[in-house]
Amino acid sequence: MTLATPTDTELETVLAQWLPTQRWFSAKNGAIARVRIAVREPLLAADDLAADHLIVVVELDDGGATRYQVPLAYRAQVPEALAPWALPPGTLPVACYDALSDHDVVVRYLQALEQSQSIGALRFRRSGSAHTVPTGRSRVIGAEQSNTSVVVGESLILKLFRHIQPGINPDLELHMALDAAGCDSVAHLRGWIELEAGSESGTVAIAHQFVPNGVDGWDMAMTSVRDLVAEADLHASELGSDFAGESHRLGETVAHVHADLARVLGSEPREVAIDAMRSRLDDAVRTIPEIADQRRAAEAVFDLAAAAGPTAVQRIHGDLHLGQALRTPSRWVLIDFEGEPVKTIAQRRQPDSPLRDIAGMLRSFDYAGRHPLADAAAGSQSQREFRATEWTARNSDAFCDGYAEVADEDPRDQPALLQAYQLDKAIYEAVYEARHRPSWLPLPIRAITRLVTL
Ligand SMILES: Nc1ncnc2c1ncn2[C@@H]1O[C@H](COP(=O)(O)OP(=O)(O)O)[C@@H](O)[C@H]1O
Numbered sequence: 001m002t003l004a005t006p007t008d009t010e011l012e013t014v015l016a017q018w019l020p021t022q023r024w025f026s027a028k029n030g031a032i033a034r035v036r037i038a039v040r041e042p043l044l045a046a047d048d049l050a051a052d053h054l055i056v057v058v059e060l061d062d063g064g065a066t067r068y069q070v071p072l073a074y075r076a077q078v079p080e081a082l083a084p085w086a087l088p089p090g091t092l093p094v095a096c097y098d099a100l101s102d103h104d105v106v107v108r109y110l111q112a113l114e115q116s117q118s119i120g121a122l123r124f125r126r127s128g129s130a131h132t133v134p135t136g137r138s139r140v141i142g143a144e145q146s147n148t149s150v151v152v153g154e155s156l157i158l159k160l161f162r163h164i165q166p167g168i169n170p171d172l173e174l175h176m177a178l179d180a181a182g183c184d185s186v187a188h189l190r191g192w193i194e195l196e197a198g199s200e201s202g203t204v205a206i207a208h209q210f211v212p213n214g215v216d217g218w219d220m221a222m223t224s225v226r227d228l229v230a231e232a233d234l235h236a237s238e239l240g241s242d243f244a245g246e247s248h249r250l251g252e253t254v255a256h257v258h259a260d261l262a263r264v265l266g267s268e269p270r271e272v273a274i275d276a277m278r279s280r281l282d283d284a285v286r287t288i289p290e291i292a293d294q295r296r297a298a299e300a301v302f303d304l305a306a307a308a309g310p311t312a313v314q315r316i317h318g319d320l321h322l323g324q325a326l327r328t329p330s331r332w333v334l335i336d337f338e339g340e341p342v343k344t345i346a347q348r349r350q351p352d353s354p355l356r357d358i359a360g361m362l363r364s365f366d367y368a369g370r371h372p373l374a375d376a377a378a379g380s381q382s383q384r385e386f387r388a389t390e391w392t393a394r395n396s397d398a399f400c401d402g403y404a405e406v407a408d409e410d411p412r413d414q415p416a417l418l419q420a421y422q423l424d425k426a427i428y429e430a431v432y433e434a435r436h437r438p439s440w441l442p443l444p445i446r447a448i449t450r451l452v453t454l
């Protein structure tokens, strides 16, 4: 006999309690009026384990509605190791938990991908030649991420988008283009899942080759900066953990990826959408009153950029920072081509200047350089501040040098646009930090002050 699973109504009640506790649930500030199951596709139905793939619509009191993807598994009891993924028992007749934590359910997803199956409204698509489901165990990563990824057998990574929107996700579109270009600075595409639901159709998950032995660029940069803060009498160039060589190589990598994207998806001269930057500033001032004093000066930076005239635009990464770069023993690999999570899919698919990605990385060097200062002991703080500024400048320059060597174009030759993109990113970061990590908010706020007075 197969396991009895909860009714939609039973699940909707429990989901309304559980969803706001999840990191990827973005509507934390709004009160939930109702959770409605829009799609429920059965994936497994055995006597000891059942699983459904759910798309739920969360309706808020303010009238807003967002769609989330929630795979659920059911057993008589939640296995002890999976307890952190359990939903509150409430009135459910069986134990219920996030299905991505259960290896048996993950294997079901991978089999469907491998065979390009359709399960109800879900279309599983394999990319490239036949590949077998990895044999090793699976592990969930991304507790602090916008989405949820599962690594299987240390050879494949399946990422399920949590907040889903209609349309092709840029992460899929750009990886298809980069694979077609033969780019080896990204993880190769292994498959994807689409939801076919009329006007709500779109990409809901992507599988990539897992990059083994990859070290996150942010973690590497942190090691270098921490050494600098501990040895404040050394220059960045004197550190054993100097990062400038890596920054240079990262600049080269980003330039190669931009060139491949332009070659496959095109590039053309166009005015940069400075109005979008102005309206982001307006929204940010409403959320973060501390930056209101900088508004006039920020508008002046945007005015100067608007006067710069047309520049080459193309498809870009869109949310590039050190955490989106993995250093393998042989090269840098860029990941997560989704663009900024706050933008709609249509906005993220708009061509933009490569300067946006370069500015994203420059902001990241600034974050890396200054973040450890908050923890450093007082006393020689000004010396540490000096060293942190030096570290940031050294690595930003190395990155731009590396980029310029490959692109034959130095990003620093367009100072007004580069400054506007950095300022726009710092404004985005301020809103991001206010929402997700309030203790980090001073970092982008100080950057805004610096960027408007350059
Ligand atoms: N192809 C890959 N190989 C190895 N690790 C990866 C790969 N893709 C992502 N990761 C790891 O998973 C984490 C989350 O991936 P990411 O695509 O950035 O998710 P999110 O959209 O949730 O931020 C990354 O920080 C990285 O550590």
Ligand SMILES: O=P(O)(O)O[C@H]1O[C@H](CO)[C@@H](O[C@H]2O[C@H](CO)[C@@H](O)[C@H](O)[C@H]2O)[C@H](O)[C@H]1O
Pocket (backbone or CB within 6 Å): 145, 146, 218, 319, 321, 322, 323, 336, 340, 341, 360, 363, 364, 365, 367, 368, 429, 432
């Ligand atoms: O990786 P995500 O796509 O989820 O990106 C979001 O979260 C990032 C934080 O993890 C955030 O990046 C900001 O903090 C980083 C340090 O943690 C720093 O290196 C980046 O420069 C800074 O922007 C990113 O903005 C946000 O979209």
